[in-house]
Amino acid sequence: MAGEAYPDLPLFRIDWTALTDAQIGEKLDAVANAGPQCASQTDLSLAGTIMQIACDAGTTGNDGPSLSYRFLTGNRLLLSENGGAGVNAGYAALDLGELTFLAHLIPGTLRGFAVVVDNHTRLATVFELWFGGYDKRGREVMREVYQGYVHADGEAAPTKRHEFNNRLEGAAYHWQQDTGAATLDFYDSIAYTHWVELTRMDRSQGYCAPADYIEIGHGKYIYTRTECEFSGIFTVYAFDVNALEQVGLRLGFNAADELEFQAFRGTGEWLGQIAKFEDFGSTDGGPMLPRPGPGQTADVDATAKGARAVYRPMETYRTMTKAEVDAIVPDNTTVFGRAVGEGSGATGMAYHVESPSEALIGRDVRVEYDDGPVMEYEFSSVDELRYRKDGGSWITARYHAWEAIDGVFLFGHALSGEPNHDGHITVLDFEEGKATCYNGYLNTPYIANEAGCRHLFGRLVADGAPDPGDARHEYTLDMLGRCITYSYQPGLTSMHLYSTPNTTSWIIFTPERSAGLQWAGSGAQVKIRDGLYFLYWIEEACNGTLGTILLNMRTMHDIGIGYHCGTEGLSISPVSALLRHAGQFDLERFFTQQGEA
């Protein structure tokens, strides 16, 4: 059911309408003759000219079209595709130095084109756009990208082309458009992008989408993103990284099912550049095509027009009802159930987990959380403790703990008998007398086996621990904009980007160490010490895991605990990786308040 265009919900919580081709076509027809709206003055200088564009095969190998444009008066054009009959349409053109950007729909169809021409080289990049191409989500704009050139009488065809490559990988920009929309756009992959809506939405959450990165030359590039799994809106813009200007198009349906068909101009600001990890000198880039392979059973066809690698997490997420969760978890909760450590047969993300600490054995600890429970602990062995909550009965539970720095421990355990199957993942800080807990729980409103997380800050009472008074561990902006790589095992490295105080995005490196597929979830960033941070993220609408890590920037190592519920039950398990600091984007001024729950 359509509501507000940009409701106060994360994109992954919006119930996107399954628009039919007929519904889409009706709305496209209403604007195809008028052409895109534009808040800025469009370029009408093409009137009276002819532009013939010859295209190579597209990204999937499909034949490229031959486009013959005759620009009429005003914003009217006549297009003949592959020598076919001419079709009238409205268009918008915008110039950017020697570039011309133009876009239009084709009346009576679900199709359109966006074209970027470099008038100096005559090279062109053509985006064929259409709705209804992805059968599960017709509103998702499909695109095929063709490189080509503008024909000139008496001139030989250029041999060069605009190029997909990795030159933009690792950069980020703040863009302010003439539409009033402002975004933080992260070019943090060769095939995906991350962005934060600063004006259309609450800026608390960043999102990920497949992207194209094409180099025009002389500091000019083309970027696209398709908001797959969400609205399906397609954005394309050409931009000049030195002039910090962009021209482009936004096409698609928002949450109110209103068609946005808008050409725009924008001005930008460079937010920084993080490291790349490919071989020095390598410029190989996207797009990333879908591929079959070991462990990959999806029906994929890399040669289908418009095909691209898209991470669609809900396709593999087995969601459960509250009844299913409540039935399976009590008798199927596994806490640190497998051996950990290199060579122990641990799962992929536990390869670098060190042996649990014995330093808590024999200690009695009381944690008084602000606006939360009082937890008392007796640590009886390396993997067994007794706890009681709010003075209730003592309960024996399995736990593991790791000492991140002297006197600071991360430990986790499940709570028995809780209606929502809580788990506590807690930092005990004996040096400062503080404790911070990420309290995972199930039966959240959206998906019952997806984790939720309460943030509990409190006072640790134990022998030798000072009284912190009102002081607590605090949310921090220290991690904001940072990119940290996490190498879990050979062949499995991801990079976290903390794009907002409440967002963790993760990016998977390809075998060639290019940044590849990417996704994001909500989270929080808490400072334990300078250089020691307690972070969490939830893989919402993805696989529901609550991931936590205690990250030591000085050792570039972490220890973490995951909390996950699936059809096999609830599991609490360790994760750990070897880290690299890829860099930090300059984002703090966009977030005037520190992260909060």
Add this chain to the structure above:
Amino acid sequence: MSTRTDTSRRSFLKVGALVATPAAAVALPAAALAEDGSKAALARLQDERAIEGLNREFLRAFNKGGAGNTAKLFANGNAPDLSARISRLALDDEPAQLSLAPDGATATASIACTVETAEDFEGSETLVQMARLQGNAAGIVTSRKQLAARYAKRADGWVLTEVAIA
């Protein structure tokens, strides 16, 4: 550094490798012998080239999309039953052992090859799923194998009837 093996081993594609096969190893179609020796040799050469081209197409299709992507090259339209864990094939520089049937309607070949077998990641975490989706593997094991292929000649050219790797 990439662990991939170069798959563009051009020597496999060289006609010379097959032309150099001892004559005794290549039976000539009887009909061709009855006519003219040079015409028979030409026909044999054309068949060999066609089979080479088919092998190249098989290699390209396999390395791009796995066994399932090669189905169109087979007489029955079915993909060969090769291990899904094979991630890449590279055919050797050594000449293929090609044998044409006397009637010229079928052929067999045995080709030394290098097989890359991908080791799956354990687990079903999001990262692991994403890594699999983009072709990452926990490791690559490279081994030397023999690719055995059977071919049939149709009116529109040669097709594969069987491929096995042992």
